[in-house]
Amino acid sequence: MLESMLALPVEKQIFLAVLGFSWTVYLWEAYLSYRQRRIYRSTTQVPQELGKIMDTDTFEKSRLYQLDKSNFSFWSGLYSETEGTLILVLGGIPYLWSLAGTVSGRFGFGAEYEITQSLVFLTLATLFSAVTGLPWSIYSTFIIEEKHGFNQQTLGFFLKDAVKKFAVTQCILLPVTSLLLHIIKIGGDFFFIYAWLFTLCVSLVLVTIYADYIAPLFDKFTPLPEGELKTDIETMSQSISFPLTKVYVVEGSKRSSHSNAYFYGFFKNKRIVLFDTLLEDYSPLNQAGDHGADPEGNDMPSESKVKPKNKKQGCNNPEILAVLGHELGHWKLGHTVKNIVISQMNSFLCFFLFAVLIGRRELFLAFGFNDSQPTLIGLMIIFQFIFSPYNELLSFCLTVLSRRFEFQADAFALGMGKASQLYSALIKLNKDNLGFPVADWLFSMWHYSHPPLLERLRALGNVKQD
Numbered sequence: 001m002l003e004s005m006l007a008l009p010v011e012k013q014i015f016l017a018v019l020g021f022s023w024t025v026y027l028w029e030a031y032l033s034y035r036q037r038r039i040y041r042s043t044t045q046v047p048q049e050l051g052k053i054m055d056t057d058t059f060e061k062s063r064l065y066q067l068d069k070s071n072f073s074f075w076s077g078l079y080s081e082t083e084g085t086l087i088l089v090l091g092g093i094p095y096l097w098s099l100a101g102t103v104s105g106r107f108g109f110g111a112e113y114e115i116t117q118s119l120v121f122l123t124l125a126t127l128f129s130a131v132t133g134l135p136w137s138i139y140s141t142f143i144i145e146e147k148h149g150f151n152q153q154t155l156g157f158f159l160k161d162a163v164k165k166f167a168v169t170q171c172i173l174l175p176v177t178s179l180l181l182h183i184i185k186i187g188g189d190f191f192f193i194y195a196w197l198f199t200l201c202v203s204l205v206l207v208t209i210y211a212d213y214i215a216p217l218f219d220k221f222t223p224l225p226e227g228e229l230k231t232d233i234e235t236m237s238q239s240i241s242f243p244l245t246k247v248y249v250v251e252g253s254k255r256s257s258h259s260n261a262y263f264y265g266f267f268k269n270k271r272i273v274l275f276d277t278l279l280e281d282y283s284p285l286n287q288a289g290d291h292g293a294d295p296e297g298n299d300m301p302s303e304s305k306v307k308p309k310n311k312k313q314g315c316n317n318p319e320i321l322a323v324l325g326h327e328l329g330h331w332k333l334g335h336t337v338k339n340i341v342i343s344q345m346n347s348f349l350c351f352f353l354f355a356v357l358i359g360r361r362e363l364f365l366a367f368g369f370n371d372s373q374p375t376l377i378g379l380m381i382i383f384q385f386i387f388s389p390y391n392e393l394l395s396f397c398l399t400v401l402s403r404r405f406e407f408q409a410d411a412f413a414l415g416m417g418k419a420s421q422l423y424s425a426l427i428k429l430n431k432d433n434l435g436f437p438v439a440d441w442l443f444s445m446w447h448y449s450h451p452p453l454l455e456r457l458r459a460l461g462n463v464k465q466d
């Protein structure tokens, strides 16, 4: 078979290699998920060493939740792999490209302008993927998350959100892409350096404006009210010289009852964001009986349908501080900076290799571009298809690195004397989010960005809670 493949023209070989690699990755991941599903199916009793931290009821709930999610991702994964293959085999990319040419010609921009055609192509492509992805995310939100008590959205809110997301993405994607294409066009021999610097600036600008101008378009951020929790967070930040300027609570409960916390910002201007679902005293999900009005007495927007859970969720103040101790550990230990440096080094390398490869006509021939070599298509072919083995390897290495960072951040919180609070917070969060504490070793090695719960608890040193 290899021999007959080598007899083919080089562009056919490239095409088959890309397709073959894509299916190899797909089958590998399907195999891993199968192994993990087997664990969900067979582990029906709480393992002995977990007896103290998880009750039978929660264990069973999380088992069924994860099993549903895994079955769903089997079908959605099969669909997207098939769709991707059909697009490649049937020549969907050159078809969309020529359609974009016709559309941009009809609007009077003139089809000869490659950048206009590229922007129309990009809009059509993102529209296509948004539309084909929509039924899947509707199913996931309104059938699976709903069934397991996480969904807090109405269909109206969900659809409005999807349209808003599409519009905001276009507002960023189109100007950035047209500038990038322009830079590549006029950049000369060292265009890859300018292109890389440009994307670096774009990502810095996006990180800077995201929280103040983009995220509030989607969610409501309110400053954490004065009180014990706020004072404690400020004191803790000072003790490790974290330049905290503001603490926000985001209304995550409007979307789902999953919980989280993070920090962001450059240099001396750091902010902490807490999901309302993380805060025991703040979560609307804990406040049964007074829906219809928010704490200020205003009417709730009609699209939100926050339904109180019957059980209390979230963490108490000392536990929240321990979670933040872990988050600030990521900052103090330089994990954030290290991640930025790695991703920028990677991006530089990719642009350099792109410069080496973009002149190769056979790459375009392989994907059905017989008489033109548009730069945007080159970016897509090289970054998405040609680099895919490298991307897979890189993402595996980053997952391994992330688990190391998580252990280090836990150890940092332990060093702050917060081990026992972090211990109980991890258990509560696992329970609130219905995490399943048993994992197949190969599946977790490949996919888990966070170490399994038991390993984290063990590393915190078997702190006794009671």
Ligand SMILES: [Zn+2]
Pocket: 326, 327, 330, 405, 406, 409
């Ligand atoms: Zn972490």
